Amino acid sequence: MTHTNDGIVQAAGCVLWRRSPVDGELEICLVHRPKYDDWSHPKGKLKRDEEPLTGAVREVAEETGYRAVPGAELPAAHYFTAGRPKQVRYWAAEAGPGTFTPNDEVDRMLWLSPTAARDRLTQPRDRTLVDALLDALRLT
Numbered sequence: 001m002t003h004t005n006d007g008i009v010q011a012a013g014c015v016l017w018r019r020s021p022v023d024g025e026l027e028i029c030l031v032h033r034p035k036y037d038d039w040s041h042p043k044g045k046l047k048r049d050e051e052p053l054t055g056a057v058r059e060v061a062e063e064t065g066y067r068a069v070p071g072a073e074l075p076a077a078h079y080f081t082a083g084r085p086k087q088v089r090y091w092a093a094e095a096g097p098g099t100f101t102p103n104d105e106v107d108r109m110l111w112l113s114p115t116a117a118r119d120r121l122t123q124p125r126d127r128t129l130v131d132a133l134l135d136a137l138r139l140t
Helices: 052-064 114-120 124-137
Strands: 008-019 026-033 038-040 043-045 066-081 084-098 108-112
Touching (some): 008 124, 026 124
Antiparallel strands (some): 026 108, 066 084
8 A cells, every 4th residue: 555645655764885895985775676677775654654764764775685774864766657656755874783585576786886876876866865875974
């Protein structure tokens, strides 16, 4: 069941980040969805009466296997999908413990530098979230 306000599909997700275990540099998590053959930030539709932040953390866990430790809220994305308006609220979230296991919804996951993540993302609107994360972390 999709939670809607005024017919708007409500979704939430995180720009998941970590410090590289190799060199300590910032890495951003991207997921590949075979249904759409795209690379995006982990996100998904909210359940009925689910708080957006709760949904964002749940989606990260479902899609990546990692626990998200949320930080600053990032700009929301607004777009149309299947002819319906959609709003996706995002948070910066540091990756906690976890292990990725491929599933039907997400078959691949990558940890990439901000530049590589920006280049790999399928939707231009998702690229602005990389910059918003860097601003939130004051790394720019």
